[in-house]
Amino acid sequence: MTFLTALSIVALAVLFYNFSRIRAISAANGVQANLHSRPSYHGLYSFLWVFLVGVTALIIGSILTPHPMVLFGVVAGLSAAVGIWTTRGITAETRARNKAERIVTGILWACAGVAVLTTIGIILSLVFETYNFFESLGWRVDKFLFGTRWSPLSGLQDGVMDPDRVGILPLMVGTLMITAIAMIIAAPIGLLAAIYLSEFASQRVRGWVKPMLEVLAGIPTVVYGFFAAITVAPLLRETGDLFGLKIASESALAAGIVIGIMIIPSISSLADDVINSVPQSLRDGSLALGATKAETIRQVVIPAALPGIFSAMLLGVSRAIGETMIVVMAAGQGANLTANPFEAVTTITVQIVMLITGDTDASTAAGPAFSLAFTLFCVTLVLNIVAMRVVRKYREAYD
Amino acid sequence: MTNVKISNRHVDVYYGDNHAIKDVSIDILDKTVTAFIGPSGCGKSTFLRCLNRMNDTISSCRITGDILMDGEDIYAKSVDPVQLRARVGMVFQKPNPFPKSIYDNVAYGPKIHGLVDNKTDLDEVVELSLKRAAIWKEVKDRLNESGTSLSGGQQQRLCIARAIATAPEVLLMDEPASALDPIATAQIEELIDELRHQYSVVIVTHSMQQAARVSQKTAFFHMGDMVEYGDTTEIFTNPVDQRTQDYITGRFG
Ligand SMILES: Nc1ncnc2c1ncn2[C@@H]1O[C@H](COP(=O)(O)OP(=O)(O)OP(=O)(O)O)[C@@H](O)[C@H]1O
Numbered sequence: 161m162t163f164l165t166a167l168s169i170v171a172l173a174v175l176f177y178n179f180s181r182i183r184a185i186s187a188a189n190g191v192q193a194n195l196h197s198r199p200s201y202h203g204l205y206s207f208l209w210v211f212l213v214g215v216t217a218l219i220i221g222s223i224l225t226p227h228p229m230v231l232f233g234v235v236a237g238l239s240a241a242v243g244i245w246t247t248r249g250i251t252a253e254t255r256a257r258n259k260a261e262r263i264v265t266g267i268l269w270a271c272a273g274v275a276v277l278t279t280i281g282i283i284l285s286l287v288f289e290t291y292n293f294f295e296s297l298g299w300r301v302d303k304f305l306f307g308t309r310w311s312p313l314s315g316l317q318d319g320v321m322d323p324d325r326v327g328i329l330p331l332m333v334g335t336l337m338i339t340a341i342a343m344i345i346a347a348p349i350g351l352l353a354a355i356y357l358s359e360f361a362s363q364r365v366r367g368w369v370k371p372m373l374e375v376l377a378g379i380p381t382v383v384y385g386f387f388a389a390i391t392v393a394p395l396l397r398e399t400g401d402l403f404g405l406k407i408a409s410e411s412a413l414a415a416g417i418v419i420g421i422m423i424i425p426s427i428s429s430l431a432d433d434v435i436n437s438v439p440q441s442l443r444d445g446s447l448a449l450g451a452t453k454a455e456t457i458r459q460v461v462i463p464a465a466l467p468g469i470f471s472a473m474l475l476g477v478s479r480a481i482g483e484t485m486i487v488v489m490a491a492g493q494g495a496n497l498t499a500n501p502f503e504a505v506t507t508i509t510v511q512i513v514m515l516i517t518g519d520t521d522a523s524t525a526a527g528p529a530f531s532l533a534f535t536l537f538c539v540t541l542v543l544n545i546v547a548m549r550v551v552r553k554y555r556e557a558y559d
Numbered sequence: 560m561t562n563v564k565i566s567n568r569h570v571d572v573y574y575g576d577n578h579a580i581k582d583v584s585i586d587i588l589d590k591t592v593t594a595f596i597g598p599s600g601c602g603k604s605t606f607l608r609c610l611n612r613m614n615d616t617i618s619s620c621r622i623t624g625d626i627l628m629d630g631e632d633i634y635a636k637s638v639d640p641v642q643l644r645a646r647v648g649m650v651f652q653k654p655n656p657f658p659k660s661i662y663d664n665v666a667y668g669p670k671i672h673g674l675v676d677n678k679t680d681l682d683e684v685v686e687l688s689l690k691r692a693a694i695w696k697e698v699k700d701r702l703n704e705s706g707t708s709l710s711g712g713q714q715q716r717l718c719i720a721r722a723i724a725t726a727p728e729v730l731l732m733d734e735p736a737s738a739l740d741p742i743a744t745a746q747i748e749e750l751i752d753e754l755r756h757q758y759s760v761v762i763v764t765h766s767m768q769q770a771a772r773v774s775q776k777t778a779f780f781h782m783g784d785m786v787e788y789g790d791t792t793e794i795f796t797n798p799v800d801q802r803t804q805d806y807i808t809g810r811f812g
């Protein structure tokens with residue numbers, strides 16, 4: 161029945177679209193040039209009104225849940241009434257285009273508003289929960305930021321946490337170390353692959369490799385995760401043994417390497433797009449001066465593409481910081497403050513997962529989890545602001 | 560007596576199936592300004608790009624025939640196009656300054672080819688090139704600004720400065736004054752005249768007056784054919800071919 165009602169709204173909207181259109185044409189005595197707005201705008205204006213009123217009525221009606229027949233009658237009746245109202249008094253001078261455009265602008269604005277409001281809502285809940293958590297710590301934010309011990313749930317007394325056990329330094333260091341390892345691998349390989357693709361590969365190779373990269377970039381990270389845990393980690397350990405190095409079976413190195421491999425396709429695919437969009441005329445200009453291909457790429461193409469390349473790298477960093485699955489499987493869960501990449505570490509995102517999925521009461525675990533999330537949010541925010549600054553500075557210098 | 564700098568024999572150029580240059584033979588002389596004239600799309604730029612092998616960068620482009628510079632086949636396997644282009648400079652039809660500072664745009668060639676070994680000399684080359692391209696006064700206080708922030712006509716002159724900074728033996732100029740006002744045009748024409756004493760200059764232009772003013776030799780192209788080639792005064796006063804006559808008198812464009 162709801163479906164039928166919805167269908168009737170669309171049908172009415174289409175009906176009034178045509179009705180208005182025809183009325184507009186007849187108002188102009190068949191000479192379109194007499195009209196302020198083209199007939200289709202008159203139609204669009206009626207269509208939008210009927211549709212919006214109908215849908216709004218349907219949504220409100222569904223919440224109130226009257227009898228289906230009543231709902232149908234009210235919705236269809238309202239829609240039709242609005243439709244008649246919009247078709248009334250159509251003259252050649254009616255500014256239907258301006259009115260319809262105003263409605264469309266409103267719709268677009270509302271869609272943008274939904275996105276912004278959701279974001280604001282999420283941020284507010286983060287701030288709120290973090291505030292509560294810090295309050296329960298007696299505002300020992302210093303212990304939270306710089307404490308070296310993370311085991312929030314083990315020192316619980318009546319649901320109140322011990323500030324000495326909620327130091328996120330080990331998580332911070334773990335996150336940064338894994339991200340650094342990942343970028344050390346992904347940044348050069350991704351960039352060089354992009355340069356090869358855009359400057360050296362033939363059309364045919366490019367036509368093959370580019371879609372493959374995009375598919376690779378879409379592989380779920382769980383798959384990479386057990387690749388890391390089952391293949392890479394043991395391999396590293398055995399290699400370490402060979403050289404007398406002690407590499408734990410779960411290590412920052414294993415997770416970092418695999419995350420690096422995971423983000424290579426996205427970095428190279430993005431960087432390739434950016435390098436490709438550098439105009440051919442710049443390359444020609446350089447070559448015509450007797451520059452070699454290498455000189456042209458290094459001194460003209462890359463600098464011109466630098467802001468975009470930087471954004472591609474940043475996307476890689478964001479993905480590495482936010483990566484959870486691979487770390488859980490390959491780097492461990494124990495908070496362990498170390499600068500040694502051969503040892504097990506854990507990251508902020510992993511600890512959030514542990515808190516939320518653990519046996520502890522959700523309301524107790526929510527505090528530290530939200531605080532971690534808020535910290536992560538701040539880190540990525542700062543990163544993005546810095547990146548935007550850098551990009552803008554380069555734009556000014558190089559565009 | 561002027562020598563032949565670039566000798567072209569039976570040159571054909573194809574873009575895929577499009578036969579853009581048809582059996583063109585022409586001797587470009589040393590220490591001479593040669594003008595290429597002809598209606599839009601007749602192949603002037605295409606032929607110009609053959610002379611410094613810039614057509615190599617277009618994958619669909621195929622060239623047959625012989626092009627000899629100082630008697631040496633520039634399309635021979637042994638010739639490195641990079642070295643050739645250092646000797647044959649080019650100013651493009653559309654200005655294409657690098658997204659670098661004005662200074663770095665001009666310094667690019669001299670740096671790459673190691674023409675100077677200290678900053679003072681480089682400064683001098685940059686200043687001289689910008690002066691000869693008649694743009695020094697406008698940019699001398701903003702050498703660190705981006706070359707792309709200049710106006711269209713300024714960019715055109717910056718590209719000329721960039722091209723002459725590497726001191727090529729042959730300079731190919733594709734409509735170098737198309738976006739310039741009369742004063743800047745006159746200055747560029749002066750530069751071309753001055754370059755003639757040392758170099759060979761080929762200029763593509765749509766302005767008959769400009770061709771008449773700056774060139775000693777003129778070649779008229781029409782739909783891929785080189786219809787007529789001779790002394791500029793001859794071409795403009797006494798054209799042999801009807802098509803040349805129609806074009807220079809403005810009966811078709
Ligand atoms: N990169 C290219 N790929 C394919 N065809 C091309 C290319 N460049 C030029 N052509 C074709 O070659 C022919 C000659 O073009 P060219 O640019 O040499 O003309 P032109 O005489 O310089 O014209 P204009 O005075 O408008 O600059 C045209 O038919 C054009 O379509």
Ligand SMILES: [Mg+2]
Binds near residue numbers: 603604605652733
């Ligand atoms: Mg041209």
